[in-house]
Amino acid sequence: MKQKSTSPWAWVPTLYFAEGIPYVVVMTVSVIMYKRLGISNADIALYTSWLYLPWVIKFAWSPLVDILKTKRWWIVVMQLLIGAGLGGVALTIPVPDFFQYTLLFFWLLAFSSATHDIAADGFYMLDLDEHKQAYFIGIRSTFYRLAMITGQGLLIILAGFIESSTGLEPVEFSVTTQSTHTEWVVPQAKSVTTGGENQFVVTQADVVIGLNKLNKIQADSIKDWAHKQNLSNGFVIKEVQLEQAPGWWSSNVATPLKESLKERFGKEDKSAMFKGEVQGNIAAFGIRLAQMPEEGENVVLNLDRQSGAKDLSLVEGHRLTFNNQNWDQQAWVLVQADPKLDTAVSADFRGLSGNIPFAWSVTFFVLAILFVVFLIYHRFFLPRPAADKPVAESKNMLNEFVETFVSFFKKENFAIGLLFILVFRLGESQLVKLASPFLLDAREAGGLGLTTGDVGLIYGTIGIIFLTLGGIIGGYLASRNGLKYWIWWMTLAINLPNLTYVYLSYATPESMWIVACSVAVEQFGYGFGFTAYMLYLIYFSEGKSKTAHYAICSGLMALGMMIPGMISGWLQEIVGYQNFFIWVMICTIPGFLIIKFLKIDPTFGIKKQ
Known part of the structure; x- marks a missing residue:
């Protein structure tokens, strides 16, 4: 039956x-x-x-x-x-x-x-x-x-x-930016009336940050003061960072190669005098408990953004621990505005101690x-x-265990298949690491100067929609005409839209719509083209031990993404964004060349009668 x-x-x-x-x-x-x-x-x-x-x-x-x-x-x-x-x-x-x-x-x-x-x-x-x-x-x-x-x-x-x-009632406060100039001052401690249930007491529930900028010295001194206060009162724990001396690779290979590339392809860094010197304004407020906790009890307060603009960041006071030793002291919280922010925005923050x-x-x-x-x-x-x-x-x-591995390396067309797995995403593996930093970096540094909220909207919403859409359409079309028919077009789709970043790096458009459309095109192309890659892994894994062979292919896939991605940031810092994105396009050439030598059954993926 x-x-x-x-x-x-x-x-x-x-x-x-x-x-x-x-x-x-x-x-x-x-x-x-x-x-x-x-x-x-x-x-x-x-x-x-x-x-x-x-x-x-x-x-x-x-x-x-x-x-x-x-x-x-x-x-x-x-x-x-x-x-x-x-x-x-x-x-x-x-x-x-x-x-x-x-x-x-x-x-x-x-x-x-x-x-x-x-x-x-x-x-x-x-x-x-x-x-x-x-x-x-x-x-x-x-x-x-x-x-x-x-x-x-x-x-x-x-x-x-x-x-x-x-736990205790949550701590809630709002932060708003305004175009007027505001000076940073230490908030005054708020008087506390004991009695009733314990609760958190804040110096102010509505915090205002001016859109005027701070220089690096001012910003660092504020952050350093607040962190030292929290550290000395036991609200936070000091973290140890280890410094390591440059290794043999850095001294003898990486640094000499970096200098050589910078001399031949690097551009003058016009942002050196600006990088990190201009920072967003900072607002501060204090938090304490109304009553002493019981002996040995720790009241832990975790603060984070609840809603609103992502351009307002909590830079001090994410996690504060209150006990019977420091409950009546002020724990300091700092919120800093994105230095590129030039419009009024607001955000709501919440602290939970449950x-x-x-x-x-x-x-x-x-x-x-x-x-x-x-x-x-x-x-x-x-x-x-x-x-x-x-x-x-x-x-x-x-x-049988050994034979499974051996049979993978004996596959027909193995060398070409291995090269395809490793180099098909050579350009994309480097682009994906630097796309967001490029959008965030200041224009003086060659970036587009977008805020964190802008990038979150572009990649977290628009990008995800078009990436998913590209994947679904790619799967549908491959099932109609087969992998061999679509692999050339999907190779174009995953590589050619990288040109949008070359355009963006040279044109540096002000319009958010132009940037969003460029990212949408690139993400749709990636989702569509990635279909060919995944289907080829399945095709290449066909045979007696297809499960194990597919796992090996996926490991090689990760390797092909990991190694180029590791050096991409180092390379970009040397040659700048414009030359880096041109390099990304050059790295797409091996993917185009290798597909000519792939042997794929024309009927693979098509419904059999």
Whole structure:
């Protein structure tokens, strides 16, 4: 009896949403959680950066997913482990040594999630024919991005909501800019009437910042004064920074090469006398408690922007700790305006002092329950393709493991395929690192001088819409005519729109619409062209061990983005933005040349009759 087929719409969206959630939790949510829980920036940066390692080296154990059990089995079991890891984080947040224990469970999450990625991508290739793989490539990317938005938005909102409903009344204040000149003065302490419930007392609820600028000496002295006051009173903890002497590479290779490039291609830095010298105005206000906390009790206040203009930034007082020693002292908070801001804007800030461990525990319990739901759903609704079976059941596992790697390097057209994977995005890998800095940098430095809020609107809204749209359209068209038909046009799409940055660097337009349209064109082209790249990885991975081979391809993909991206900022500082974007266009040439030598089945991606 023929098994009833399951529509890909029943499992592709949920599977790739489930794939994205643990990644964003480990890479982004963990950073915010640790910051809320009082871990230093140095420890957060060091330990959470290592959590990326399982995704980098996942190809090392990818053959096991092919050799042992089915892809369906791996998906269900990994979702069980991911749920257990999320539950483990939730349970260990309130304990005294929470940092060590939660990190242990984050490692479990990272390895389980990386393995889940291997199995999910392999299952996608096994159950869907070439036509459906091409059609759903944009759909799966869209739901993966939706998981990113959920992790960076809804989960943080949930934790913040729980924080706001516990602890003392939230601290709320608004900051407004005005065109008049304002001098910086130390706010006067506010008198406190004891009695009743404890609460925070602020020197002022409405803060005004003038649009007049400060020089670097003035701004630094204000920030230094406020930080020293908070440090001496125990509201913040001093962070240690290590200075390292230049290494052999810097002394003998990087610096000489930099000087040579600067001499031949660099331009005179006209911004040297301006860079960092002009800064936005700063407003300050104080916060204290109305009553002394109990012995040994810490009241932690986390401040952040709630809504309004992103051009007003909190530069001191993100996290303040009050106790029975400093409760009657003023903790100082500073808000600084973007130096490029020349219009009146406002922003609302809020400080929460709720039960932060409880809030994050609940958030991770919700995530754990979500993965139980995923587990149950996929246990029943994932199809059971006949091709989903272990590659080896009775053979020697070690031999099969080695053979999986060896067979990858024996693939037909291997050298050309490897070059394509590494160089197809050579230009884009460098552009993506410098696009936002170019938009933000002052015009004197060769940038466009946009504010943080402008860039957030352009990339966070317009860019995401056109990137997603390009991916969906690319997948639809590839499923109609095949990868071979569209690969040339998609190569044009991912590379040619980079010319918009060459134009922007020379024309430096004042109009926000021109800049936004240029970014929209580039992002749409990237989403459309990236479809060809992902489909070729699937095509190149076809064969006996397609799951492991796809994992190896994705690792090479990351390598092709990582290495050029590492040197892009160094290169741009030497040659300037105009020459850098011309260099980006030169780096697109290998991608055009290599596709001529690719051997692709003309029918790959097209629905078979």
